[in-house]
Amino acid sequence: MTAPDPSQEFLEHARALLGPGGFTTDADLMAPWLTDWRERFTGRALAMASPADTAEVAALVRLCAAHGVAIVPQGGNSGMSGGATPDDSGTALLLSLRRLNHIGAVDVGSRQVTCGAGVVLQNLHEAVDAAGLRFPLTLGGKGSATVGGLIATNAGGTQVLRHGSMRAGVIGIEAVLADGSTYSALTPLKKDNRGFDLKQLFIGSEGTLGIVTAATLRLVPAMAERRVVWGGVPSLQGARALLLHFEDALGDAVEGFEVVHESGVEAVLAYLPAARAPLAGRHVWQVLIEVVASRGEAAGLGDRVEAMLASGFEAGLIEDAVIAANETQAEALWTIRDSLAPAERARGLAMQHDISVAVGAMPDFVDHASAEIERRFPGTSVAAFGHLGDGNVHFHVLAPAGMARQEWSEVLGKEVSRAVHDLVAAWDGSISAEHGIGQLKREELARLTDPAQLALMRAVKAALDPAGILNPGKLVPG
Secondary structure, eight states: OOOOOHHHHHHHHHHHHHOTTTEEOOHHHHGGGSBOTTSOOBOOOSEEEOOSSHHHHHHHHHHHHHHTOOEEEESSSOOSSSTTOOOTTSOSEEEEOTTOOOBOOOBTTTTEEEEETTOBHHHHHHHHHTTTEEOOOOOTTTTTOBHHHHHHTTOOOTTHHHHOSHHHHEEEEEEEOTTSOEEEEOSOOSOOOSSOOTHHHHTTSTTSSOEEEEEEEEOEEOOSEEEEEEEEESOHHHHHHHHHHHHHHHGGGEEEEEEEEHHHHHHHHHHOTTOOOSSSSOOSEEEEEEEEEOGGGOTTHHHHHHHHHHHHHHTTSOSEEEEOSSHHHHHHHHHHHHTHHHHHHHHOOEEEEEEEOOGGGHHHHHHHHHHHHHHHSTTOEEEEEEEGGGTEEEEEEEOOTTOOHHHIIIIIHHHHHHHHHHHHHHTTOBSOSSSOOTTTSHHHHHHHSOHHHHHHHHHHHHHHOTTOOBSTTSSSOO
8 A cells, every 4th residue: 555645634634724816836936935035045845834823823833833834924025135035945834924914903192003014115005104103124025025024134224213113112912932922012111021021033034933914013103204315425434424423412302314326326227217316427336315204393394405515515525416306306317226236237247245244444444445346356346235224245356248147146246256255244234134144145244254143043033943844944053
């Protein structure tokens, strides 16, 4: 008698559990979700599950644990490090959390909202905006990124300068553990001294310790007024001085401060035919500044921003600038910033590095590292942009003209990334500021991270997922 196929038995149980709307083995339906956003990793999956609520997630995880089936959780599939893409074995279950998209009632008095892991960031923004509040984290992929994915990677974005990363915005969490039990801590307590703050384990863990199914998020008052400025500066050091100049006078009203190299602006103008250059003339480095005020602080905001720019000109901190005259112009300026990543991808081959060093050291690091990489790898060019105010710059290295994709991605590009990461380590920085480790940087994490830190990470993983079924091959080095 032929023994039953264990995987077939699992598939039958999973299909019965979730029904046709929540489970599929159809290759065409799964295909769009098996390649990461940057198209660096493509895997295969045993099936794709789309549970409708936390109870179904928990039951499914128990089933996977019983059958030894690995689980790869996925939100909007907009990650930058391949953390939500299965390997090519075809033995893992792709777990889509996109159906967990319920947004609860906005608690205006407490300034918080509870929502499912599958809620798209843009939809969350719209829901809380309707209640006169906002969730102060945004990024270029807000139309596809989900709350669960943002939590799993501890995403940053363009408002970290004032509000912090995703970790700062999460005040309650619900997660399904590797044995199918549910850790529920959605009700936030201002003071709770019962030992470890366990929810922090799941933030930034990339689905390797538990599967986030819901979260309670901190909200802030809606903006009553904002000013968006695009300026040209003489150097990155000048940009840093300009940021301090604004912060000295306006404090927390400075919510965003982005730097863009002129090559990045040129790439966006080529990528978006309707876009227009914000400034006339040549400025090697350009800045995007957003200053905001709530209802009680809005009076005179425009005058204060204009005064800061005027004194910045007098001090030689800024060469040229334009202030958005209305919301349409403000959004047009942000569209340039938000389009940098897709514009660069359309431009050609590149190795993208999401790095951070000490905030005050970033201008000197970018200058030093750019010159060093371009010297060591002739024909490459560095395009850096990002969140200068929190020490996080996206340090992208473009391939030499005419280089074949495989030669770049498998040989020279890997040498480039190793060199960039060595420079970051020498400056006591991080090789992942906001995009996570995934499978892209796992080996580099093992190479460059303090052994004691690695031992702690492995110990936590072994304690919470002893069978290793949660997102294997991601984040935690073996």
